[in-house]
Amino acid sequence: MTSVLLLLSPTWLSWKNEFRRGGDRWGRRSFLFALSIGFWIGTFYVIRRVLTYFQSVHELGPALAYQLLLIVLLTFLSMLLFSNLITALSAFFLARDLDLIMSTPLSQDLFYYSRLIITTANSSWMVLFFSLPIFAAYGAVFGGGILFYLWVILCLPLFLIIPASFGVLVTHLFVYFLPAKRVRDILFFVGLFAFIVIYFLFRLSQPERLVRPESFGHFVQFLTAMETPSSPYLPSSWSAEILAGTLFQRSTDQGFYYALMASYALFFPLATSWISSAVYLDGWSKAQESRQGRRKLEWLDRVIFLVTRPFSPVVQAVMVKDIKTFMRDATQWSQVFLLVALVVVYLYNFKVLPLDRSPMPAETIRIVVSFANLALVGFVLSAVAMRFAFPAVSLEGKAFWLLQTAPISLKSLLWSKFWLNLLPLLLIGELLVFASNLMLRVPAWMMMLSLVTVFAMTFGITAICVGVGAIYPRFAYDHVAEISTSFGGAICMIFSIGFIGLTVMVEAWPIYLLASQSLRSGETQTVTPWLIAPSLLTAFALAVVAVVVPIRKALGSLEAMKD
Template sequence: MALAGGGIFQVIRYVKEVPIVGNSLVIRLTGIIFITILLLLTYSSVITAFSTLFFAEDNEFIFVSPFHPGGVILGKLIQTSFYASWMSLLVLFPFIVAMGYIYKFPIYSYGVFTLATIFFFLTVAAASMSGVTLLVRIFPARKMRDFLIVGLVIGGTLLYIFFRILNIEQVLRPGQQILAAGYLSLFALPKTPYLPSYWMTKLVASFFSPGAGWMMSFFMLFLFALVFSAVYYFIAIKYFYDGWEKVKSQERKRYLPKGSFPRNPVLAKDFRTFVRDTGQWTQALIILALIVIYIVNIYKMPLDVPYLHYLVAYLNIGMIGFVLSSVGLRFTFSSISLEGRCFWILLSSPLNLRKLFRLKFMENFVPMEILGLTLVLGSNYILKPPLALNIVSTLVVAFMGLTLSLMGASMGCIYPRFDAAAPTEIETSWGGVLYMLASFFYILFLLIAIAVWARADFLSIVRGYGPDKVFVFIPALVIIVLNVSVALISYKRGIRALEEIEFQV
């Protein structure tokens, strides 16, 4: 949050220094921020509302309890508002602090802004929940939520690429204030007093000068929250229970191609689980979006400094390693624990545990290897490093995919969490922390070994003759020994831990 605050502070101060129109541009920038937050908050509130209203596990208990329906409905509103908007606070809090410091806002303005922000969040949440409650009466809730999640991922990726193509980072260079003004003028916003973002912008602008000009904006935000909360209350009182009953009665069917793909029963089970579990395949979709964003960032990186592409290609190996370790934490490390309380079925089956370990490893290794090679080949195609570095980085990433997959499968067997209610509990467990630490040091040692060779190779390019053979063979030997030893230890230790698991139903 401190880094975000520092960045926002620099941007606001920079725009404020534009001659004549600086303050007007700051207000326009404020409007852009609030309309963007409004759009993102609406999407987040809609998706969150499905979970808090219709997919919550405590609904059955609530409906048979003596709680008053009105209290339950208002509690759902507060819960949804918090879950959907807490990320926005990470932007709004440093934003108002930076604005207050630069423009010397009065002390009371922070309290007024806090209350107004609560009204803003409640308005968006109430409007979104009203819409969701009505839509559930028409469309299947689960399919609609899945569609919205996919749309959010694709839309967010395209929006990010759009801003990267605009080269907005150029406006932050010294002496480019006029260019910054031109960019902001592209985003001229119409006056929309029927949106709460308009009154949030007016509220912040009223703090530029002392007085009670903020009261009108504050009252309008309060009125928005009151009206939309009342509308949501009456809609939910009438349709919430019927909508929940409809969701519970719907049978979710997934149709898979006929045949026996994949042929192994364990792989077939995991494949069906992946297809049916929205959380898993949406995360896979997010990973694909991150690949696109990663490649676009490499493409837009300024590489006009001589030999900078060599340094970036070297550091790119470490970045890909950390991406693979994060993916391994979510999928490979969690694969055994995600069996949950049904793991006893695998233990009681005639399936050999060594084969089970190899299956869990292979079903995660292949996607991780494809991911790593896609990133390294795509980035190397853009960076165009020397042939030697291109080959070395590709081979090292291939080794990392293998080793990190084995480490994840092994440590997942050593530190299982069969009682976890959600994948996040597995990832944040003690075993997950140890896996990330082990992955960090493994990648660090690899980078150190590669750095010895890369330095010699870079100097040979500058001087015009090949590097000393000792700086080629020793790092290569270290890389091979490190990967082989870590892979073998992980494989043996993982199988032993799997065989020693004591599972209680």
């Protein structure tokens, strides 16, 4: 135990030193702390309102709250699975201190358990952070009392350790068995595996059942289905059973489910430790060999060259370098899997929306949902831009001096980052809004309005992310994900969401008028341009401001670095 703590000591000592010697960072810390508290209070308030509404629904209330709990826990489980796979690969096979640690006389077991703890902590803290206000809201609304919070404290460590050790196990097996010559191939499979698991986990939850009671034939049948987990073999369902037992006074064998969780939480780490001791050294040796060399894909080089051809040679050179670096850095492109999973789940939700069950006319509800979708697409785009556009300047890392000393203006550099990120973001945004509007069967004018608005919004979001990323660059980082979770990341997110909110607000009024018109007549008779044009022009003006201001500020900030 002492040795495991010793192996963890660099991590906590680093935190301690960073905290104590932070100096001028107290302002930032206070801001982030306030932001976190604000987020917690906001989440608690929203979930409490939803649960209070559920509670008011006679008989069905607890069942609905239980289903929501199941979905929340299942979402957490899938997030944990994905992040554990990536974190385990990094902690066990790619970390920079591995050479140092492995050249010391350390037993394999000690190494394994210390890395398992690091993997669990690194991949679970965010889920833990998000889950606490949700559990607090459940406790407050359904009056679980001290016993409920006790169960939460008992269940959470087990709930976190199971996916963590499972992720470590799968990563070990991937690295050992795959005939991969490159770590990126392994990450490809890890990403693919995670995507399939996450997709199936979501399908298992069947959230659409909540809105189709008629498919059950009888209310009692419906109620029974609502009170039963749709995937009884997952730790998320076991945890939900335990917590529901106290929250909704259900006759659940909490002891049995807890024993079930505990047995898996003990078995998985132990089994993984056996496998790790058998395959780790071979796998790690292989992972290092895989760092050598790469396949040269000439056709890809030609495609990159053609795509970047419209730009000036200097900007083109930076763009080609960025694209190639992105494609060769597994820690960056593996995030695309998360993006694909997000898009698939997003579009699927539109497919199963029960619009025909609404008491309002179908056309009205289609317009309203499509309009709300504009904001949602904006949020998705800003989340994606946070991952890819925000770190664009920071990713130059310690090689930034190369660009500083090269005959390239900082303006060209910033614009190259902007265009490079804009094109894929435009593609995603337009695709999302087009596909979801197609599924919603919105009128043509709404389709056009959505496409044009998202087009303008993407320019603004990209510039905000690239610009704020350049104002708060982080050239020294261990992992690319650190860049977006920094102080600058929080600022960027606030500006980005503010911009989306403003854009949606200026279009809200004409949409309200058109939706009201369709509410009265069943359909929108005429769409006069004067009704939409002013709002659309304002949205465009907003986008121009969102492009010009951050890029100009970023330029000033980069210039000031020379001082």
